[in-house]
Amino acid sequence: MATVSVNGVDVAYDESGRGPALLLLHAGIADRRMWDDVTPMLAERFRVVAPDLRGFGETPVPDGPFVYAADAAALLESLGIEHAHVVGVSLGGHVALDLALAHPDLVDRLVLVGAGIDGWQHDPALVAAWDEEAAAFERGDLDEVAWINVRTWLDGPTRGEDVVPKALRRRVFEMQRAALEHENPAAEGGWLTPSRRESLGEVTRPTLVLVGALDQRGFRQIARLLAEEIPGAELIELPAVAHLPPLEHPEAFARTLLQFLPAA
Known part of the structure; x- marks a missing residue:
């Protein structure tokens, strides 16, 4: 790096x-x-x-x-x-x-x-996922915010959580979770x-x-x-x-x- x-x-x-x-x-x-x-x-x-x-x-x-x-x-x-x-x-x-x-x-x-x-x-289902993400962020549940993103973007709209390999889901979770620590409204x-x-x-x-x-x-x-x-x-x-x-x-x-x- x-x-x-x-x-x-x-x-x-x-x-x-x-x-x-x-x-x-x-x-x-x-x-x-x-x-x-x-x-x-x-x-x-x-x-x-x-x-x-x-x-x-x-x-x-x-x-x-x-x-x-x-x-x-x-x-x-x-x-x-x-x-x-x-x-x-x-x-x-x-x-x-x-x-x-x-x-x-x-x-x-x-x-x-x-x-x-x-x-x-965007479709109502995707907008609903964004609303769910925003609600989790507001209550300070950053882990859930990251997992919502994994489900929305890595799993996608047609696959269950057991289809994508667990190691890959964890890898994406960790990248998204790290980004959430950088959040800066200013x-x-x-x-x-x-x-x-x-x-x-x-x-x-x-x-x-x-x-x-x-x-x-x-x-x-x-x-x-x-x-x-x-x-x-x-x-x-x-x-x-x-x-x-x-x-x-x-x-x-x-x-x-x-x-x-x-x-x-």
């Missing part, structure tokens, strides 16, 4: 491999450790950089306004990287999209995995672009959209929207996984990336 100071925060990151730069942006239920099983396969062809976003893993979230994509751009600059392929999952996908729209010169190819988007109206996150959803037609980088076949329905719908609205984008639905494909099937996920990303 290394750290670099960008925009007033010490960002923790892992780096390995040599070749074209590849920036990996984790999901909001995880941290940079979600890439541990994927990175060795990618590092055979790429210089892989996997940071903890603010408020996740070993990166704090100080008081005041911040922008995830601005941190990502500053991280690349600090590491002397002029441009990189960018892969983002969920929140990380939304950040990657923001970065590609605001700084297309920094992005070679873009991979959006179960990415979020602004202005989306930190105000923002975006580089006014609306990613309204700007999809302006994405100029070659884009691959990935989504798990067992993901929440709204995120499968968002994936179709991204593929339809981003010029030339390709959509692949990944079988037998929900919202976190790099954790569930790392080998298959890495193969899919390697087929899309040129090594030089």
